[in-house]
Amino acid sequence: MKALLLVNDRRGSRTLDLSKSWIIASLVLTLILAFSAIAYIGYIAGKSRQPDVKQAGLVDWRHIIEGSQDDIARISQKANDDLNALALRLGQVEARLTRLDALGGRLADMAKLDQGEFNFVDLPAQGGPANDDQIQGDMNGFMFRFDELQQKMVEREKQLLILESLLINKELSKQVLPNGKPITKGWISSRFGKRLDPFTGKKSSHHGIDFAGKYGSDIVSVASGVVVWSGKKQGFGKMVEINHGNGYVTRYAHNSENLVNTGDRIEKGQVIAKMGSSGRSTGPHVHFEVLRNGRVVNPAKYIIASK
Numbered sequence: 598m599k600a601l602l603l604v605n606d607r608r609g610s611r612t613l614d615l616s617k618s619w620i621i622a623s624l625v626l627t628l629i630l631a632f633s634a635i636a637y638i639g640y641i642a643g644k645s646r647q648p649d650v651k652q653a654g655l656v657d658w659r660h661i662i663e664g665s666q667d668d669i670a671r672i673s674q675k676a677n678d679d680l681n682a683l684a685l686r687l688g689q690v691e692a693r694l695t696r697l698d699a700l701g702g703r704l705a706d707m708a709k710l711d712q713g714e715f716n717f718v719d720l721p722a723q724g725g726p727a728n729d730d731q732i733q734g735d736m737n738g739f740m741f742r743f744d745e746l747q748q749k750m751v752e753r754e755k756q757l758l759i760l761e762s763l764l765i766n767k768e769l770s771k772q773v774l775p776n777g778k779p780i781t782k783g784w785i786s787s788r789f790g791k792r793l794d795p796f797t798g799k800k801s802s803h804h805g806i807d808f809a810g811k812y813g814s815d816i817v818s819v820a821s822g823v824v825v826w827s828g829k830k831q832g833f834g835k836m837v838e839i840n841h842g843n844g845y846v847t848r849y850a851h852n853s854e855n856l857v858n859t860g861d862r863i864e865k866g867q868v869i870a871k872m873g874s875s876g877r878s879t880g881p882h883v884h885f886e887v888l889r890n891g892r893v894v895n896p897a898k899y900i901i902a903s904k
Contacts, residue, residue, distance in 0.1 A: 687742060772821045772865050773841045775899040779819055779849055779885045780872070783810025786882055789895045795879050804893040805848070805886035806900070812881040816849050816870040819885075819899065824861045824869075833884065834876020837869050844891075850884040851876050 786809035794801040818839055825846070826838035833850035837857060840846050853873025863869060874881050887896040 687746070690746060773843065773845070775819045775841065775845055775847055775887050775896070776865075777819045778808065778900055779816055779847075779883055780808045780810055781815050781817060783808045783814065783872070783882075785809075789897060796877070805850075805884050806896045807882045807884055809880065809882040810872050812872060812874070813853060814872045814881075815868045816852060816872055816883050818849075818863045818865060818867050818869050819847060820845070821865045822847075822863050824857050824859050824863060827855045827857055827859050827861075829875070832877045834878065835870070835873065836876075839863055839869075844889055846888040848884070848886040848888070850886075851878045851882060853881075 785806060787803060787807035789803060789806050791800055792803045793799065816837075820839075820841045822839040822841035822845075824837060825840045826836065828835070830836045830850070833848070835852040835855050836848060836850040837852065837855050838846060838848050849870055851872075851874055852870035853875065854871040855869070856871070857863065857869045870883075872881050872883055878884075885896055887894050887899055
């Protein structure tokens with residue numbers, strides 16, 4: 598194969614005869630130079646874009662970190678808020694326990710009970726703001742305080758139940774124990790013990806206390822109990838007899854009218870009869886007796902005990 602190359606210059610036209618091998622070598626060299634140029638251009642372009650890729654990656658990581666920091670901040674704030682709410686509730690419970698202790702102490706004082714057995718001690722006042730560094734320590738402290746508070750609550754419950762039982766028994770004892778006068782208006786006209794009999798003028802034993810007053814005035818029970826007698830009895834006239842339990846019995850005699858019947862339950866202070874002069878009597882009065890285990894006792898100490 599031959600190629601004809603025409604060349605024009607000052608010296609005129611010339612003809613060059615190119616062989617096949619020379620033409621192939623020229624084409625190969627041209628292709629090598631072209632591929633090299635393309636590769637270099639790609640390298641330069643890629644290198645110029647590499648900082649942008651790295652910058653975009655850094656921006657993405659920065660967004661992730663900022664989002665994580667926001668999540669951590671929200672979680673920390675929620676934990677702190679929960680801790681503050683827990684502290685508030687704990688303070689409220691402790692305040693209630695303090696008031697409960699104060700009430701228990703007053704009840705123990707009123708009931709005149711041994712303070713050593715019923716020791717209601719107030720919790721000390723506590724408070725102050727919390728900071729983030731204290732959260733973990735405060736949680737442990739809260740759990741300890743909750744355990745301590747629970748133990749105190751159990752102790753207070755036991756003490757108050759015992760105190761309630763004692764107060765109820767004390768109140769019941771007060772209700773069933775003869776206490777006070779059998780009248781609302783009147784005066785003592787004859788005391789318990791030896792005296793001159795108003796009918797014979799001779800010394801005799803008087804087994805009760807007489808309260809004089811206006812005819813028809815109220816006669817009241819000095820304690821709760823059950824009526825075991827309501828009717829007439831030799832020497833006593835119309836009489837009411839009440840059993841109060843624990844060996845105590847009271848009698849109310851010389852009534853003009855009995856207002857209760859045998860078997861009736863009676864409350865302390867209830868009107869049971871009207872004052873009169875029935876039976877062996879010189880005028881309107883109530884003969885008041887107290888018996889303890891079947892034996893008459895001086896009613897004076899039960900009357901005085903009510904003052």
